[in-house]
Amino acid sequence: MPQPNIDASKLKVTLTETPKPDYDNKTLSFGKNFTDHMLCIKYTEENGWEAPEIKPYGPLAIDPAAFVLNYSVETFEGMKAYRAADGTINLFRPSMNMQRLSTSSQRIKLPEFDQEQFLQCIKELVKVDQRFVPDQYGYSLYIRPNFIGTEPNLNLMYSKEALLYVYLSPVGPYFPRTVKLYANSEQARAWPGGVGNFKLGGNYAPALKPAMDVVAKGYDQILWLLGEDHYVTEVGTMNFLIFWVNEDGEKELVTAPLDGIILPGVTRDSLLALARQWGEFKVSERRVTMPEMIRAIADGRMLEAFGAGTACVVCSVSEIFYEGKSYAIPVDPSNPDAVFGPLTNRLRTELLDIQYGKTPSPWAVPV
Amino acid sequence: MPQPNIDASKLKVTLTETPKPDYDNKTLSFGKNFTDHMLCIKYTEENGWEAPEIKPYGPLAIDPAAFVLNYSVETFEGMKAYRAADGTINLFRPSMNMQRLSTSSQRIKLPEFDQEQFLQCIKELVKVDQRFVPDQYGYSLYIRPNFIGTEPNLNLMYSKEALLYVYLSPVGPYFPRTVKLYANSEQARAWPGGVGNFKLGGNYAPALKPAMDVVAKGYDQILWLLGEDHYVTEVGTMNFLIFWVNEDGEKELVTAPLDGIILPGVTRDSLLALARQWGEFKVSERRVTMPEMIRAIADGRMLEAFGAGTACVVCSVSEIFYEGKSYAIPVDPSNPDAVFGPLTNRLRTELLDIQYGKTPSPWAVPV
Numbered sequence: 001m002p003q004p005n006i007d008a009s010k011l012k013v014t015l016t017e018t019p020k021p022d023y024d025n026k027t028l029s030f031g032k033n034f035t036d037h038m039l040c041i042k043y044t045e046e047n048g049w050e051a052p053e054i055k056p057y058g059p060l061a062i063d064p065a066a067f068v069l070n071y072s073v074e075t076f077e078g079m080k081a082y083r084a085a086d087g088t089i090n091l092f093r094p095s096m097n098m099q100r101l102s103t104s105s106q107r108i109k110l111p112e113f114d115q116e117q118f119l120q121c122i123k124e125l126v127k128v129d130q131r132f133v134p135d136q137y138g139y140s141l142y143i144r145p146n147f148i149g150t151e152p153n154l155n156l157m158y159s160k161e162a163l164l165y166v167y168l169s170p171v172g173p174y175f176p177r178t179v180k181l182y183a184n185s186e187q188a189r190a191w192p193g194g195v196g197n198f199k200l201g202g203n204y205a206p207a208l209k210p211a212m213d214v215v216a217k218g219y220d221q222i223l224w225l226l227g228e229d230h231y232v233t234e235v236g237t238m239n240f241l242i243f244w245v246n247e248d249g250e251k252e253l254v255t256a257p258l259d260g261i262i263l264p265g266v267t268r269d270s271l272l273a274l275a276r277q278w279g280e281f282k283v284s285e286r287r288v289t290m291p292e293m294i295r296a297i298a299d300g301r302m303l304e305a306f307g308a309g310t311a312c313v314v315c316s317v318s319e320i321f322y323e324g325k326s327y328a329i330p331v332d333p334s335n336p337d338a339v340f341g342p343l344t345n346r347l348r349t350e351l352l353d354i355q356y357g358k359t360p361s362p363w364a365v366p367v
Numbered sequence: 368m369p370q371p372n373i374d375a376s377k378l379k380v381t382l383t384e385t386p387k388p389d390y391d392n393k394t395l396s397f398g399k400n401f402t403d404h405m406l407c408i409k410y411t412e413e414n415g416w417e418a419p420e421i422k423p424y425g426p427l428a429i430d431p432a433a434f435v436l437n438y439s440v441e442t443f444e445g446m447k448a449y450r451a452a453d454g455t456i457n458l459f460r461p462s463m464n465m466q467r468l469s470t471s472s473q474r475i476k477l478p479e480f481d482q483e484q485f486l487q488c489i490k491e492l493v494k495v496d497q498r499f500v501p502d503q504y505g506y507s508l509y510i511r512p513n514f515i516g517t518e519p520n521l522n523l524m525y526s527k528e529a530l531l532y533v534y535l536s537p538v539g540p541y542f543p544r545t546v547k548l549y550a551n552s553e554q555a556r557a558w559p560g561g562v563g564n565f566k567l568g569g570n571y572a573p574a575l576k577p578a579m580d581v582v583a584k585g586y587d588q589i590l591w592l593l594g595e596d597h598y599v600t601e602v603g604t605m606n607f608l609i610f611w612v613n614e615d616g617e618k619e620l621v622t623a624p625l626d627g628i629i630l631p632g633v634t635r636d637s638l639l640a641l642a643r644q645w646g647e648f649k650v651s652e653r654r655v656t657m658p659e660m661i662r663a664i665a666d667g668r669m670l671e672a673f674g675a676g677t678a679c680v681v682c683s684v685s686e687i688f689y690e691g692k693s694y695a696i697p698v699d700p701s702n703p704d705a706v707f708g709p710l711t712n713r714l715r716t717e718l719l720d721i722q723y724g725k726t727p728s729p730w731a732v733p734v
Contacts, residue, residue, distance in 0.1 A: 031521025072568030154398025202569020
């Protein structure tokens, strides 16, 4: 008999007796405010997936010897719920997150799960906590699915027990301004044969100190370069895209290919798809090096550079520090106060219009 | 006023009311049996280190949004307590573990701690649970200090709250036999600019699947190769050492240098020091490639190869699979049943004799 998989019809809901007050949109900062409830689904190798449970948000009881606390057996996702003008709450391409979570979890030997049923449970959680979905354009309810290995066992085998859980955090705009990046070729976020293309917790801890170091220097985030040719990979919380006139004189939107180094971002994929639909310029996934970018800046061929990710949606890059020198990146030459470049803004608006239900699209999935 | 650091004199001890039965040495397997108590020391940026606490072993209450569960802000150590014939319980070079834990924790922005005071608390924990220190040569009490970021905050800054905790597991011999390694050049455990030289949980999760895959092929562990020249790095749970006649005709004990890729093992360091004291052959920390090793095997110059680490102490390698071919490594040509090669066994015996108090040494530190 096959073991039970996740079954949304068995969902148990226990509501909190101490609901939190509503959050004021103005005071929201990313990832610090949580809602009333969380979703927990336990797995054991012996009995498969247990009945999903929505219960009050609160501490998890984790064995000191659990895989997650010793060997970082953990993977996560980032998604958002958006409130449309008519009150509908939409998720954005959630099946891409389900698929990526599945891919990431298999990489660290966490058990397989029914993606459809898990998504159904997430929708139920969002419905239970729907009062926390902000009703303001640009604001949303961030959804964090976490998948952790909970078996207490120091043997480097695999975790025979696991917890898949989801919690929610109402958020405002992540970077409501342009950002300055610091190109780092000394440390590496990811490498060939590594795990940079999986959303594992272990990719993030090593990036904290380098990130804090560049903040101390007055920059916002790191632009991760790789190898001797200084291949431009990603920002770590965002994929990185440039819009330029390439060396062949063509207008081109280009970002790093999914070569095993790069996180396959849902926003990245969506922006590339939108731009390809337009068909107005070349859209490429290929490796670009920092020296190529510097040449383009020097030649006046760099039009815009921006980051893309679920948390930030998009954000324009106004400056990149590289090998002792700071390079200005155009944002919007027609408007010195612009927070987004023209192409960045057009992509952003099209995406937000889908997410907030202004433009009908199969990418918006009502809860 | 400086914030309070760890203060062993403030240690609070709460003993369990449900002590576990003694373990039978014969049934011990690595890292599955835990003792009655654990040590917990909490930190907050606001108030510094709280009073250390020894309390019954049990689940930790961790916020779902804690850094450790989302971004793998976690580092650990592995140490052992050994019971000497006269009943004394020794730690082995514990200050090296304290220093490495400090180095690892700074890499992921966990707070600094007083190494001496923390070690004092660990000694107290071992004393409280001393009945679990096995009284048999080759058996010991494994000590696992874990250091985790506990602040609930999804921002990729650093964790302003942390928990340093220690738990204990009585263990028997890790590999009571020779091991077969599978050389892996397709995936990478570590990388220049990466974090392979720090004992971070995030280095271990990505190695689980590759390790299970080679177990399914009949091998014990992976020998991690790096780069196009297939530099022989380490085993992942052990450093890797070879004893050979090098291409200049010299007898040489050689292991990978501490070049940022390699975990700086305490056992590795100790074995190199012992062999250097003997002064009988060359002892080198330098890069060796897999093709060089294959040539030495073909020429009959390979004498022994072995892994070294706290969990296993040493274990001889009898076979390495590389690029479609299996290569036999000599263990002890004079004894087909030998589990250790002659040099490996001599190093092991000298080390164990220090650890179990047979040979007086400043490396053995009584609790």
